[in-house]
Amino acid sequence: MTQMKYSIGLLMLLAALGIGISAVSPSDSEPKDERPNIIIFMADDMGYADVGFTGAQDIQTPNLDQLAANGVVFRQGYVNHAFCGPSRAALLSGRYPYRFGFETNPAYDPANPHLGISVDETLFPARLQTAGYTTGAVGKWHLGAASEFHPLNRGFDYFYGFLGGGHDYFKIDLKQEVWEAYKQGLERNGRPAGFDGYLTTALSQDAAQFVKDNKDDPFFLYVAYNAPHQPLQAPKEDIARYAHIEDKKRRTYAAMIDVMDRGIGEVVQALKEQGIYDNTLIFFLSDNGGPQPNPKTGKGGNASSNEPFRGGKGNFYDGGVHVPFLAHWPAKFKPMVYDFPVHSLDIGRTAVELAGGDPTSAHAMEGVNLVPFVTGKKSQAPHEGIFWRGGNGKQWSILASDGTKHLKDKDSKEPQLFFLPEDVSEAHDRMADHPKRAKKLRAQWEDWDEQNIPNTLMGYKEYHRQRALFYQQAIMGQEER
Numbered sequence: 001m002t003q004m005k006y007s008i009g010l011l012m013l014l015a016a017l018g019i020g021i022s023a024v025s026p027s028d029s030e031p032k033d034e035r036p037n038i039i040i041f042m043a044d045d046m047g048y049a050d051v052g053f054t055g056a057q058d059i060q061t062p063n064l065d066q067l068a069a070n071g072v073v074f075r076q077g078y079v080n081h082a083f084c085g086p087s088r089a090a091l092l093s094g095r096y097p098y099r100f101g102f103e104t105n106p107a108y109d110p111a112n113p114h115l116g117i118s119v120d121e122t123l124f125p126a127r128l129q130t131a132g133y134t135t136g137a138v139g140k141w142h143l144g145a146a147s148e149f150h151p152l153n154r155g156f157d158y159f160y161g162f163l164g165g166g167h168d169y170f171k172i173d174l175k176q177e178v179w180e181a182y183k184q185g186l187e188r189n190g191r192p193a194g195f196d197g198y199l200t201t202a203l204s205q206d207a208a209q210f211v212k213d214n215k216d217d218p219f220f221l222y223v224a225y226n227a228p229h230q231p232l233q234a235p236k237e238d239i240a241r242y243a244h245i246e247d248k249k250r251r252t253y254a255a256m257i258d259v260m261d262r263g264i265g266e267v268v269q270a271l272k273e274q275g276i277y278d279n280t281l282i283f284f285l286s287d288n289g290g291p292q293p294n295p296k297t298g299k300g301g302n303a304s305s306n307e308p309f310r311g312g313k314g315n316f317y318d319g320g321v322h323v324p325f326l327a328h329w330p331a332k333f334k335p336m337v338y339d340f341p342v343h344s345l346d347i348g349r350t351a352v353e354l355a356g357g358d359p360t361s362a363h364a365m366e367g368v369n370l371v372p373f374v375t376g377k378k379s380q381a382p383h384e385g386i387f388w389r390g391g392n393g394k395q396w397s398i399l400a401s402d403g404t405k406h407l408k409d410k411d412s413k414e415p416q417l418f419f420l421p422e423d424v425s426e427a428h429d430r431m432a433d434h435p436k437r438a439k440k441l442r443a444q445w446e447d448w449d450e451q452n453i454p455n456t457l458m459g460y461k462e463y464h465r466q467r468a469l470f471y472q473q474a475i476m477g478q479e480e481r
């Protein structure tokens, strides 16, 4: 940068002196890097039907709707797990998380080098770094809190946010018990940081600043909102704007999404102001479906709607894994609805191929580059099948490209078979009519499963229970001595 400023200054001086210049300096003759900037906006625990472009009537999301209207809406967009951690591990590695045993949420413990995403995995932002991109992450991490899992050690040049699975939207309280760290401080590039006001807005402002700071060369920015994940909290004035929603819980939930949408609008505005809007590829998705109340007690959930789908967060029914999913790139994509199933593994693969990076070195990424599919160069379905695995293999699911889905969900006693194009709500089990089809799909799933390993992570509830017990016993032991 300094060198370039100097060169331009020198050229101006020479021109002012009337000295003819026949050659320009090498830095001025370098062709502009035409590779796109890439941004992923990810919502957390947002219901399928809770943005305008997927049908919300009672929540305003004008900025996302604008991206959808001018971009590619993936009608069958899936994430690779039904809850936070594994879904994010899949997105950022570009691989099924079951390949490396990431099948549950890692507990928050900065001192534990086992509770996070395998150090043998290359996250795709690291592939982008190698290809010359500047990479930033803002918001929720949830892939491990120890240093070997830290964003700055796994492919990001910049990080502002928190390492756990969620955060209070207004408060930092360092005196609180650590537990899952919802009130711990934030950090910026490894140093303690805070936020003023409402967390979602602070994350958006930081993301917009990253855009301004990195406008000159291709960048990748991962904006991982924790909104609208619990705790349900939003600014009073935004909740008041949703006074027409009777359910108090949904009123706050709606305000949380509204503020997130406005923040996305701010980042888009920053792209426009810097003149880089046209050549920035934006993805938006939720990390999993909206959590639903317990059917027996009616308690729980975040007042989200996954209509018209069955189930929610934690299920392999579409309510858990079928999410709002769009891609927007004015320079290359025409507005359209894309019909074949795609999944979040495709995002990283697309990014790395656009950057001219290496997607196949160990361990090779598993998604496809979506560009030829949405520009019409490839007309076939991108995936023969999309696969899920949970409960260490006790739950499983496969979705074929024609929309046939065969699964054993945690909430079903027996495996089921659905034909989604005629039955998006998964209400009519077709197992009895199509046993051969089911058998074939199950065999396909088993082939895929051969490359998976058992879950390596302990769930956070059990981990904290055992940790507390360990310290309790240690203290008792000391007292006895």
Ligand SMILES: [Ca+2]
Pocket: 044, 045, 083, 084, 229, 287, 288
């Ligand atoms: Ca989530």
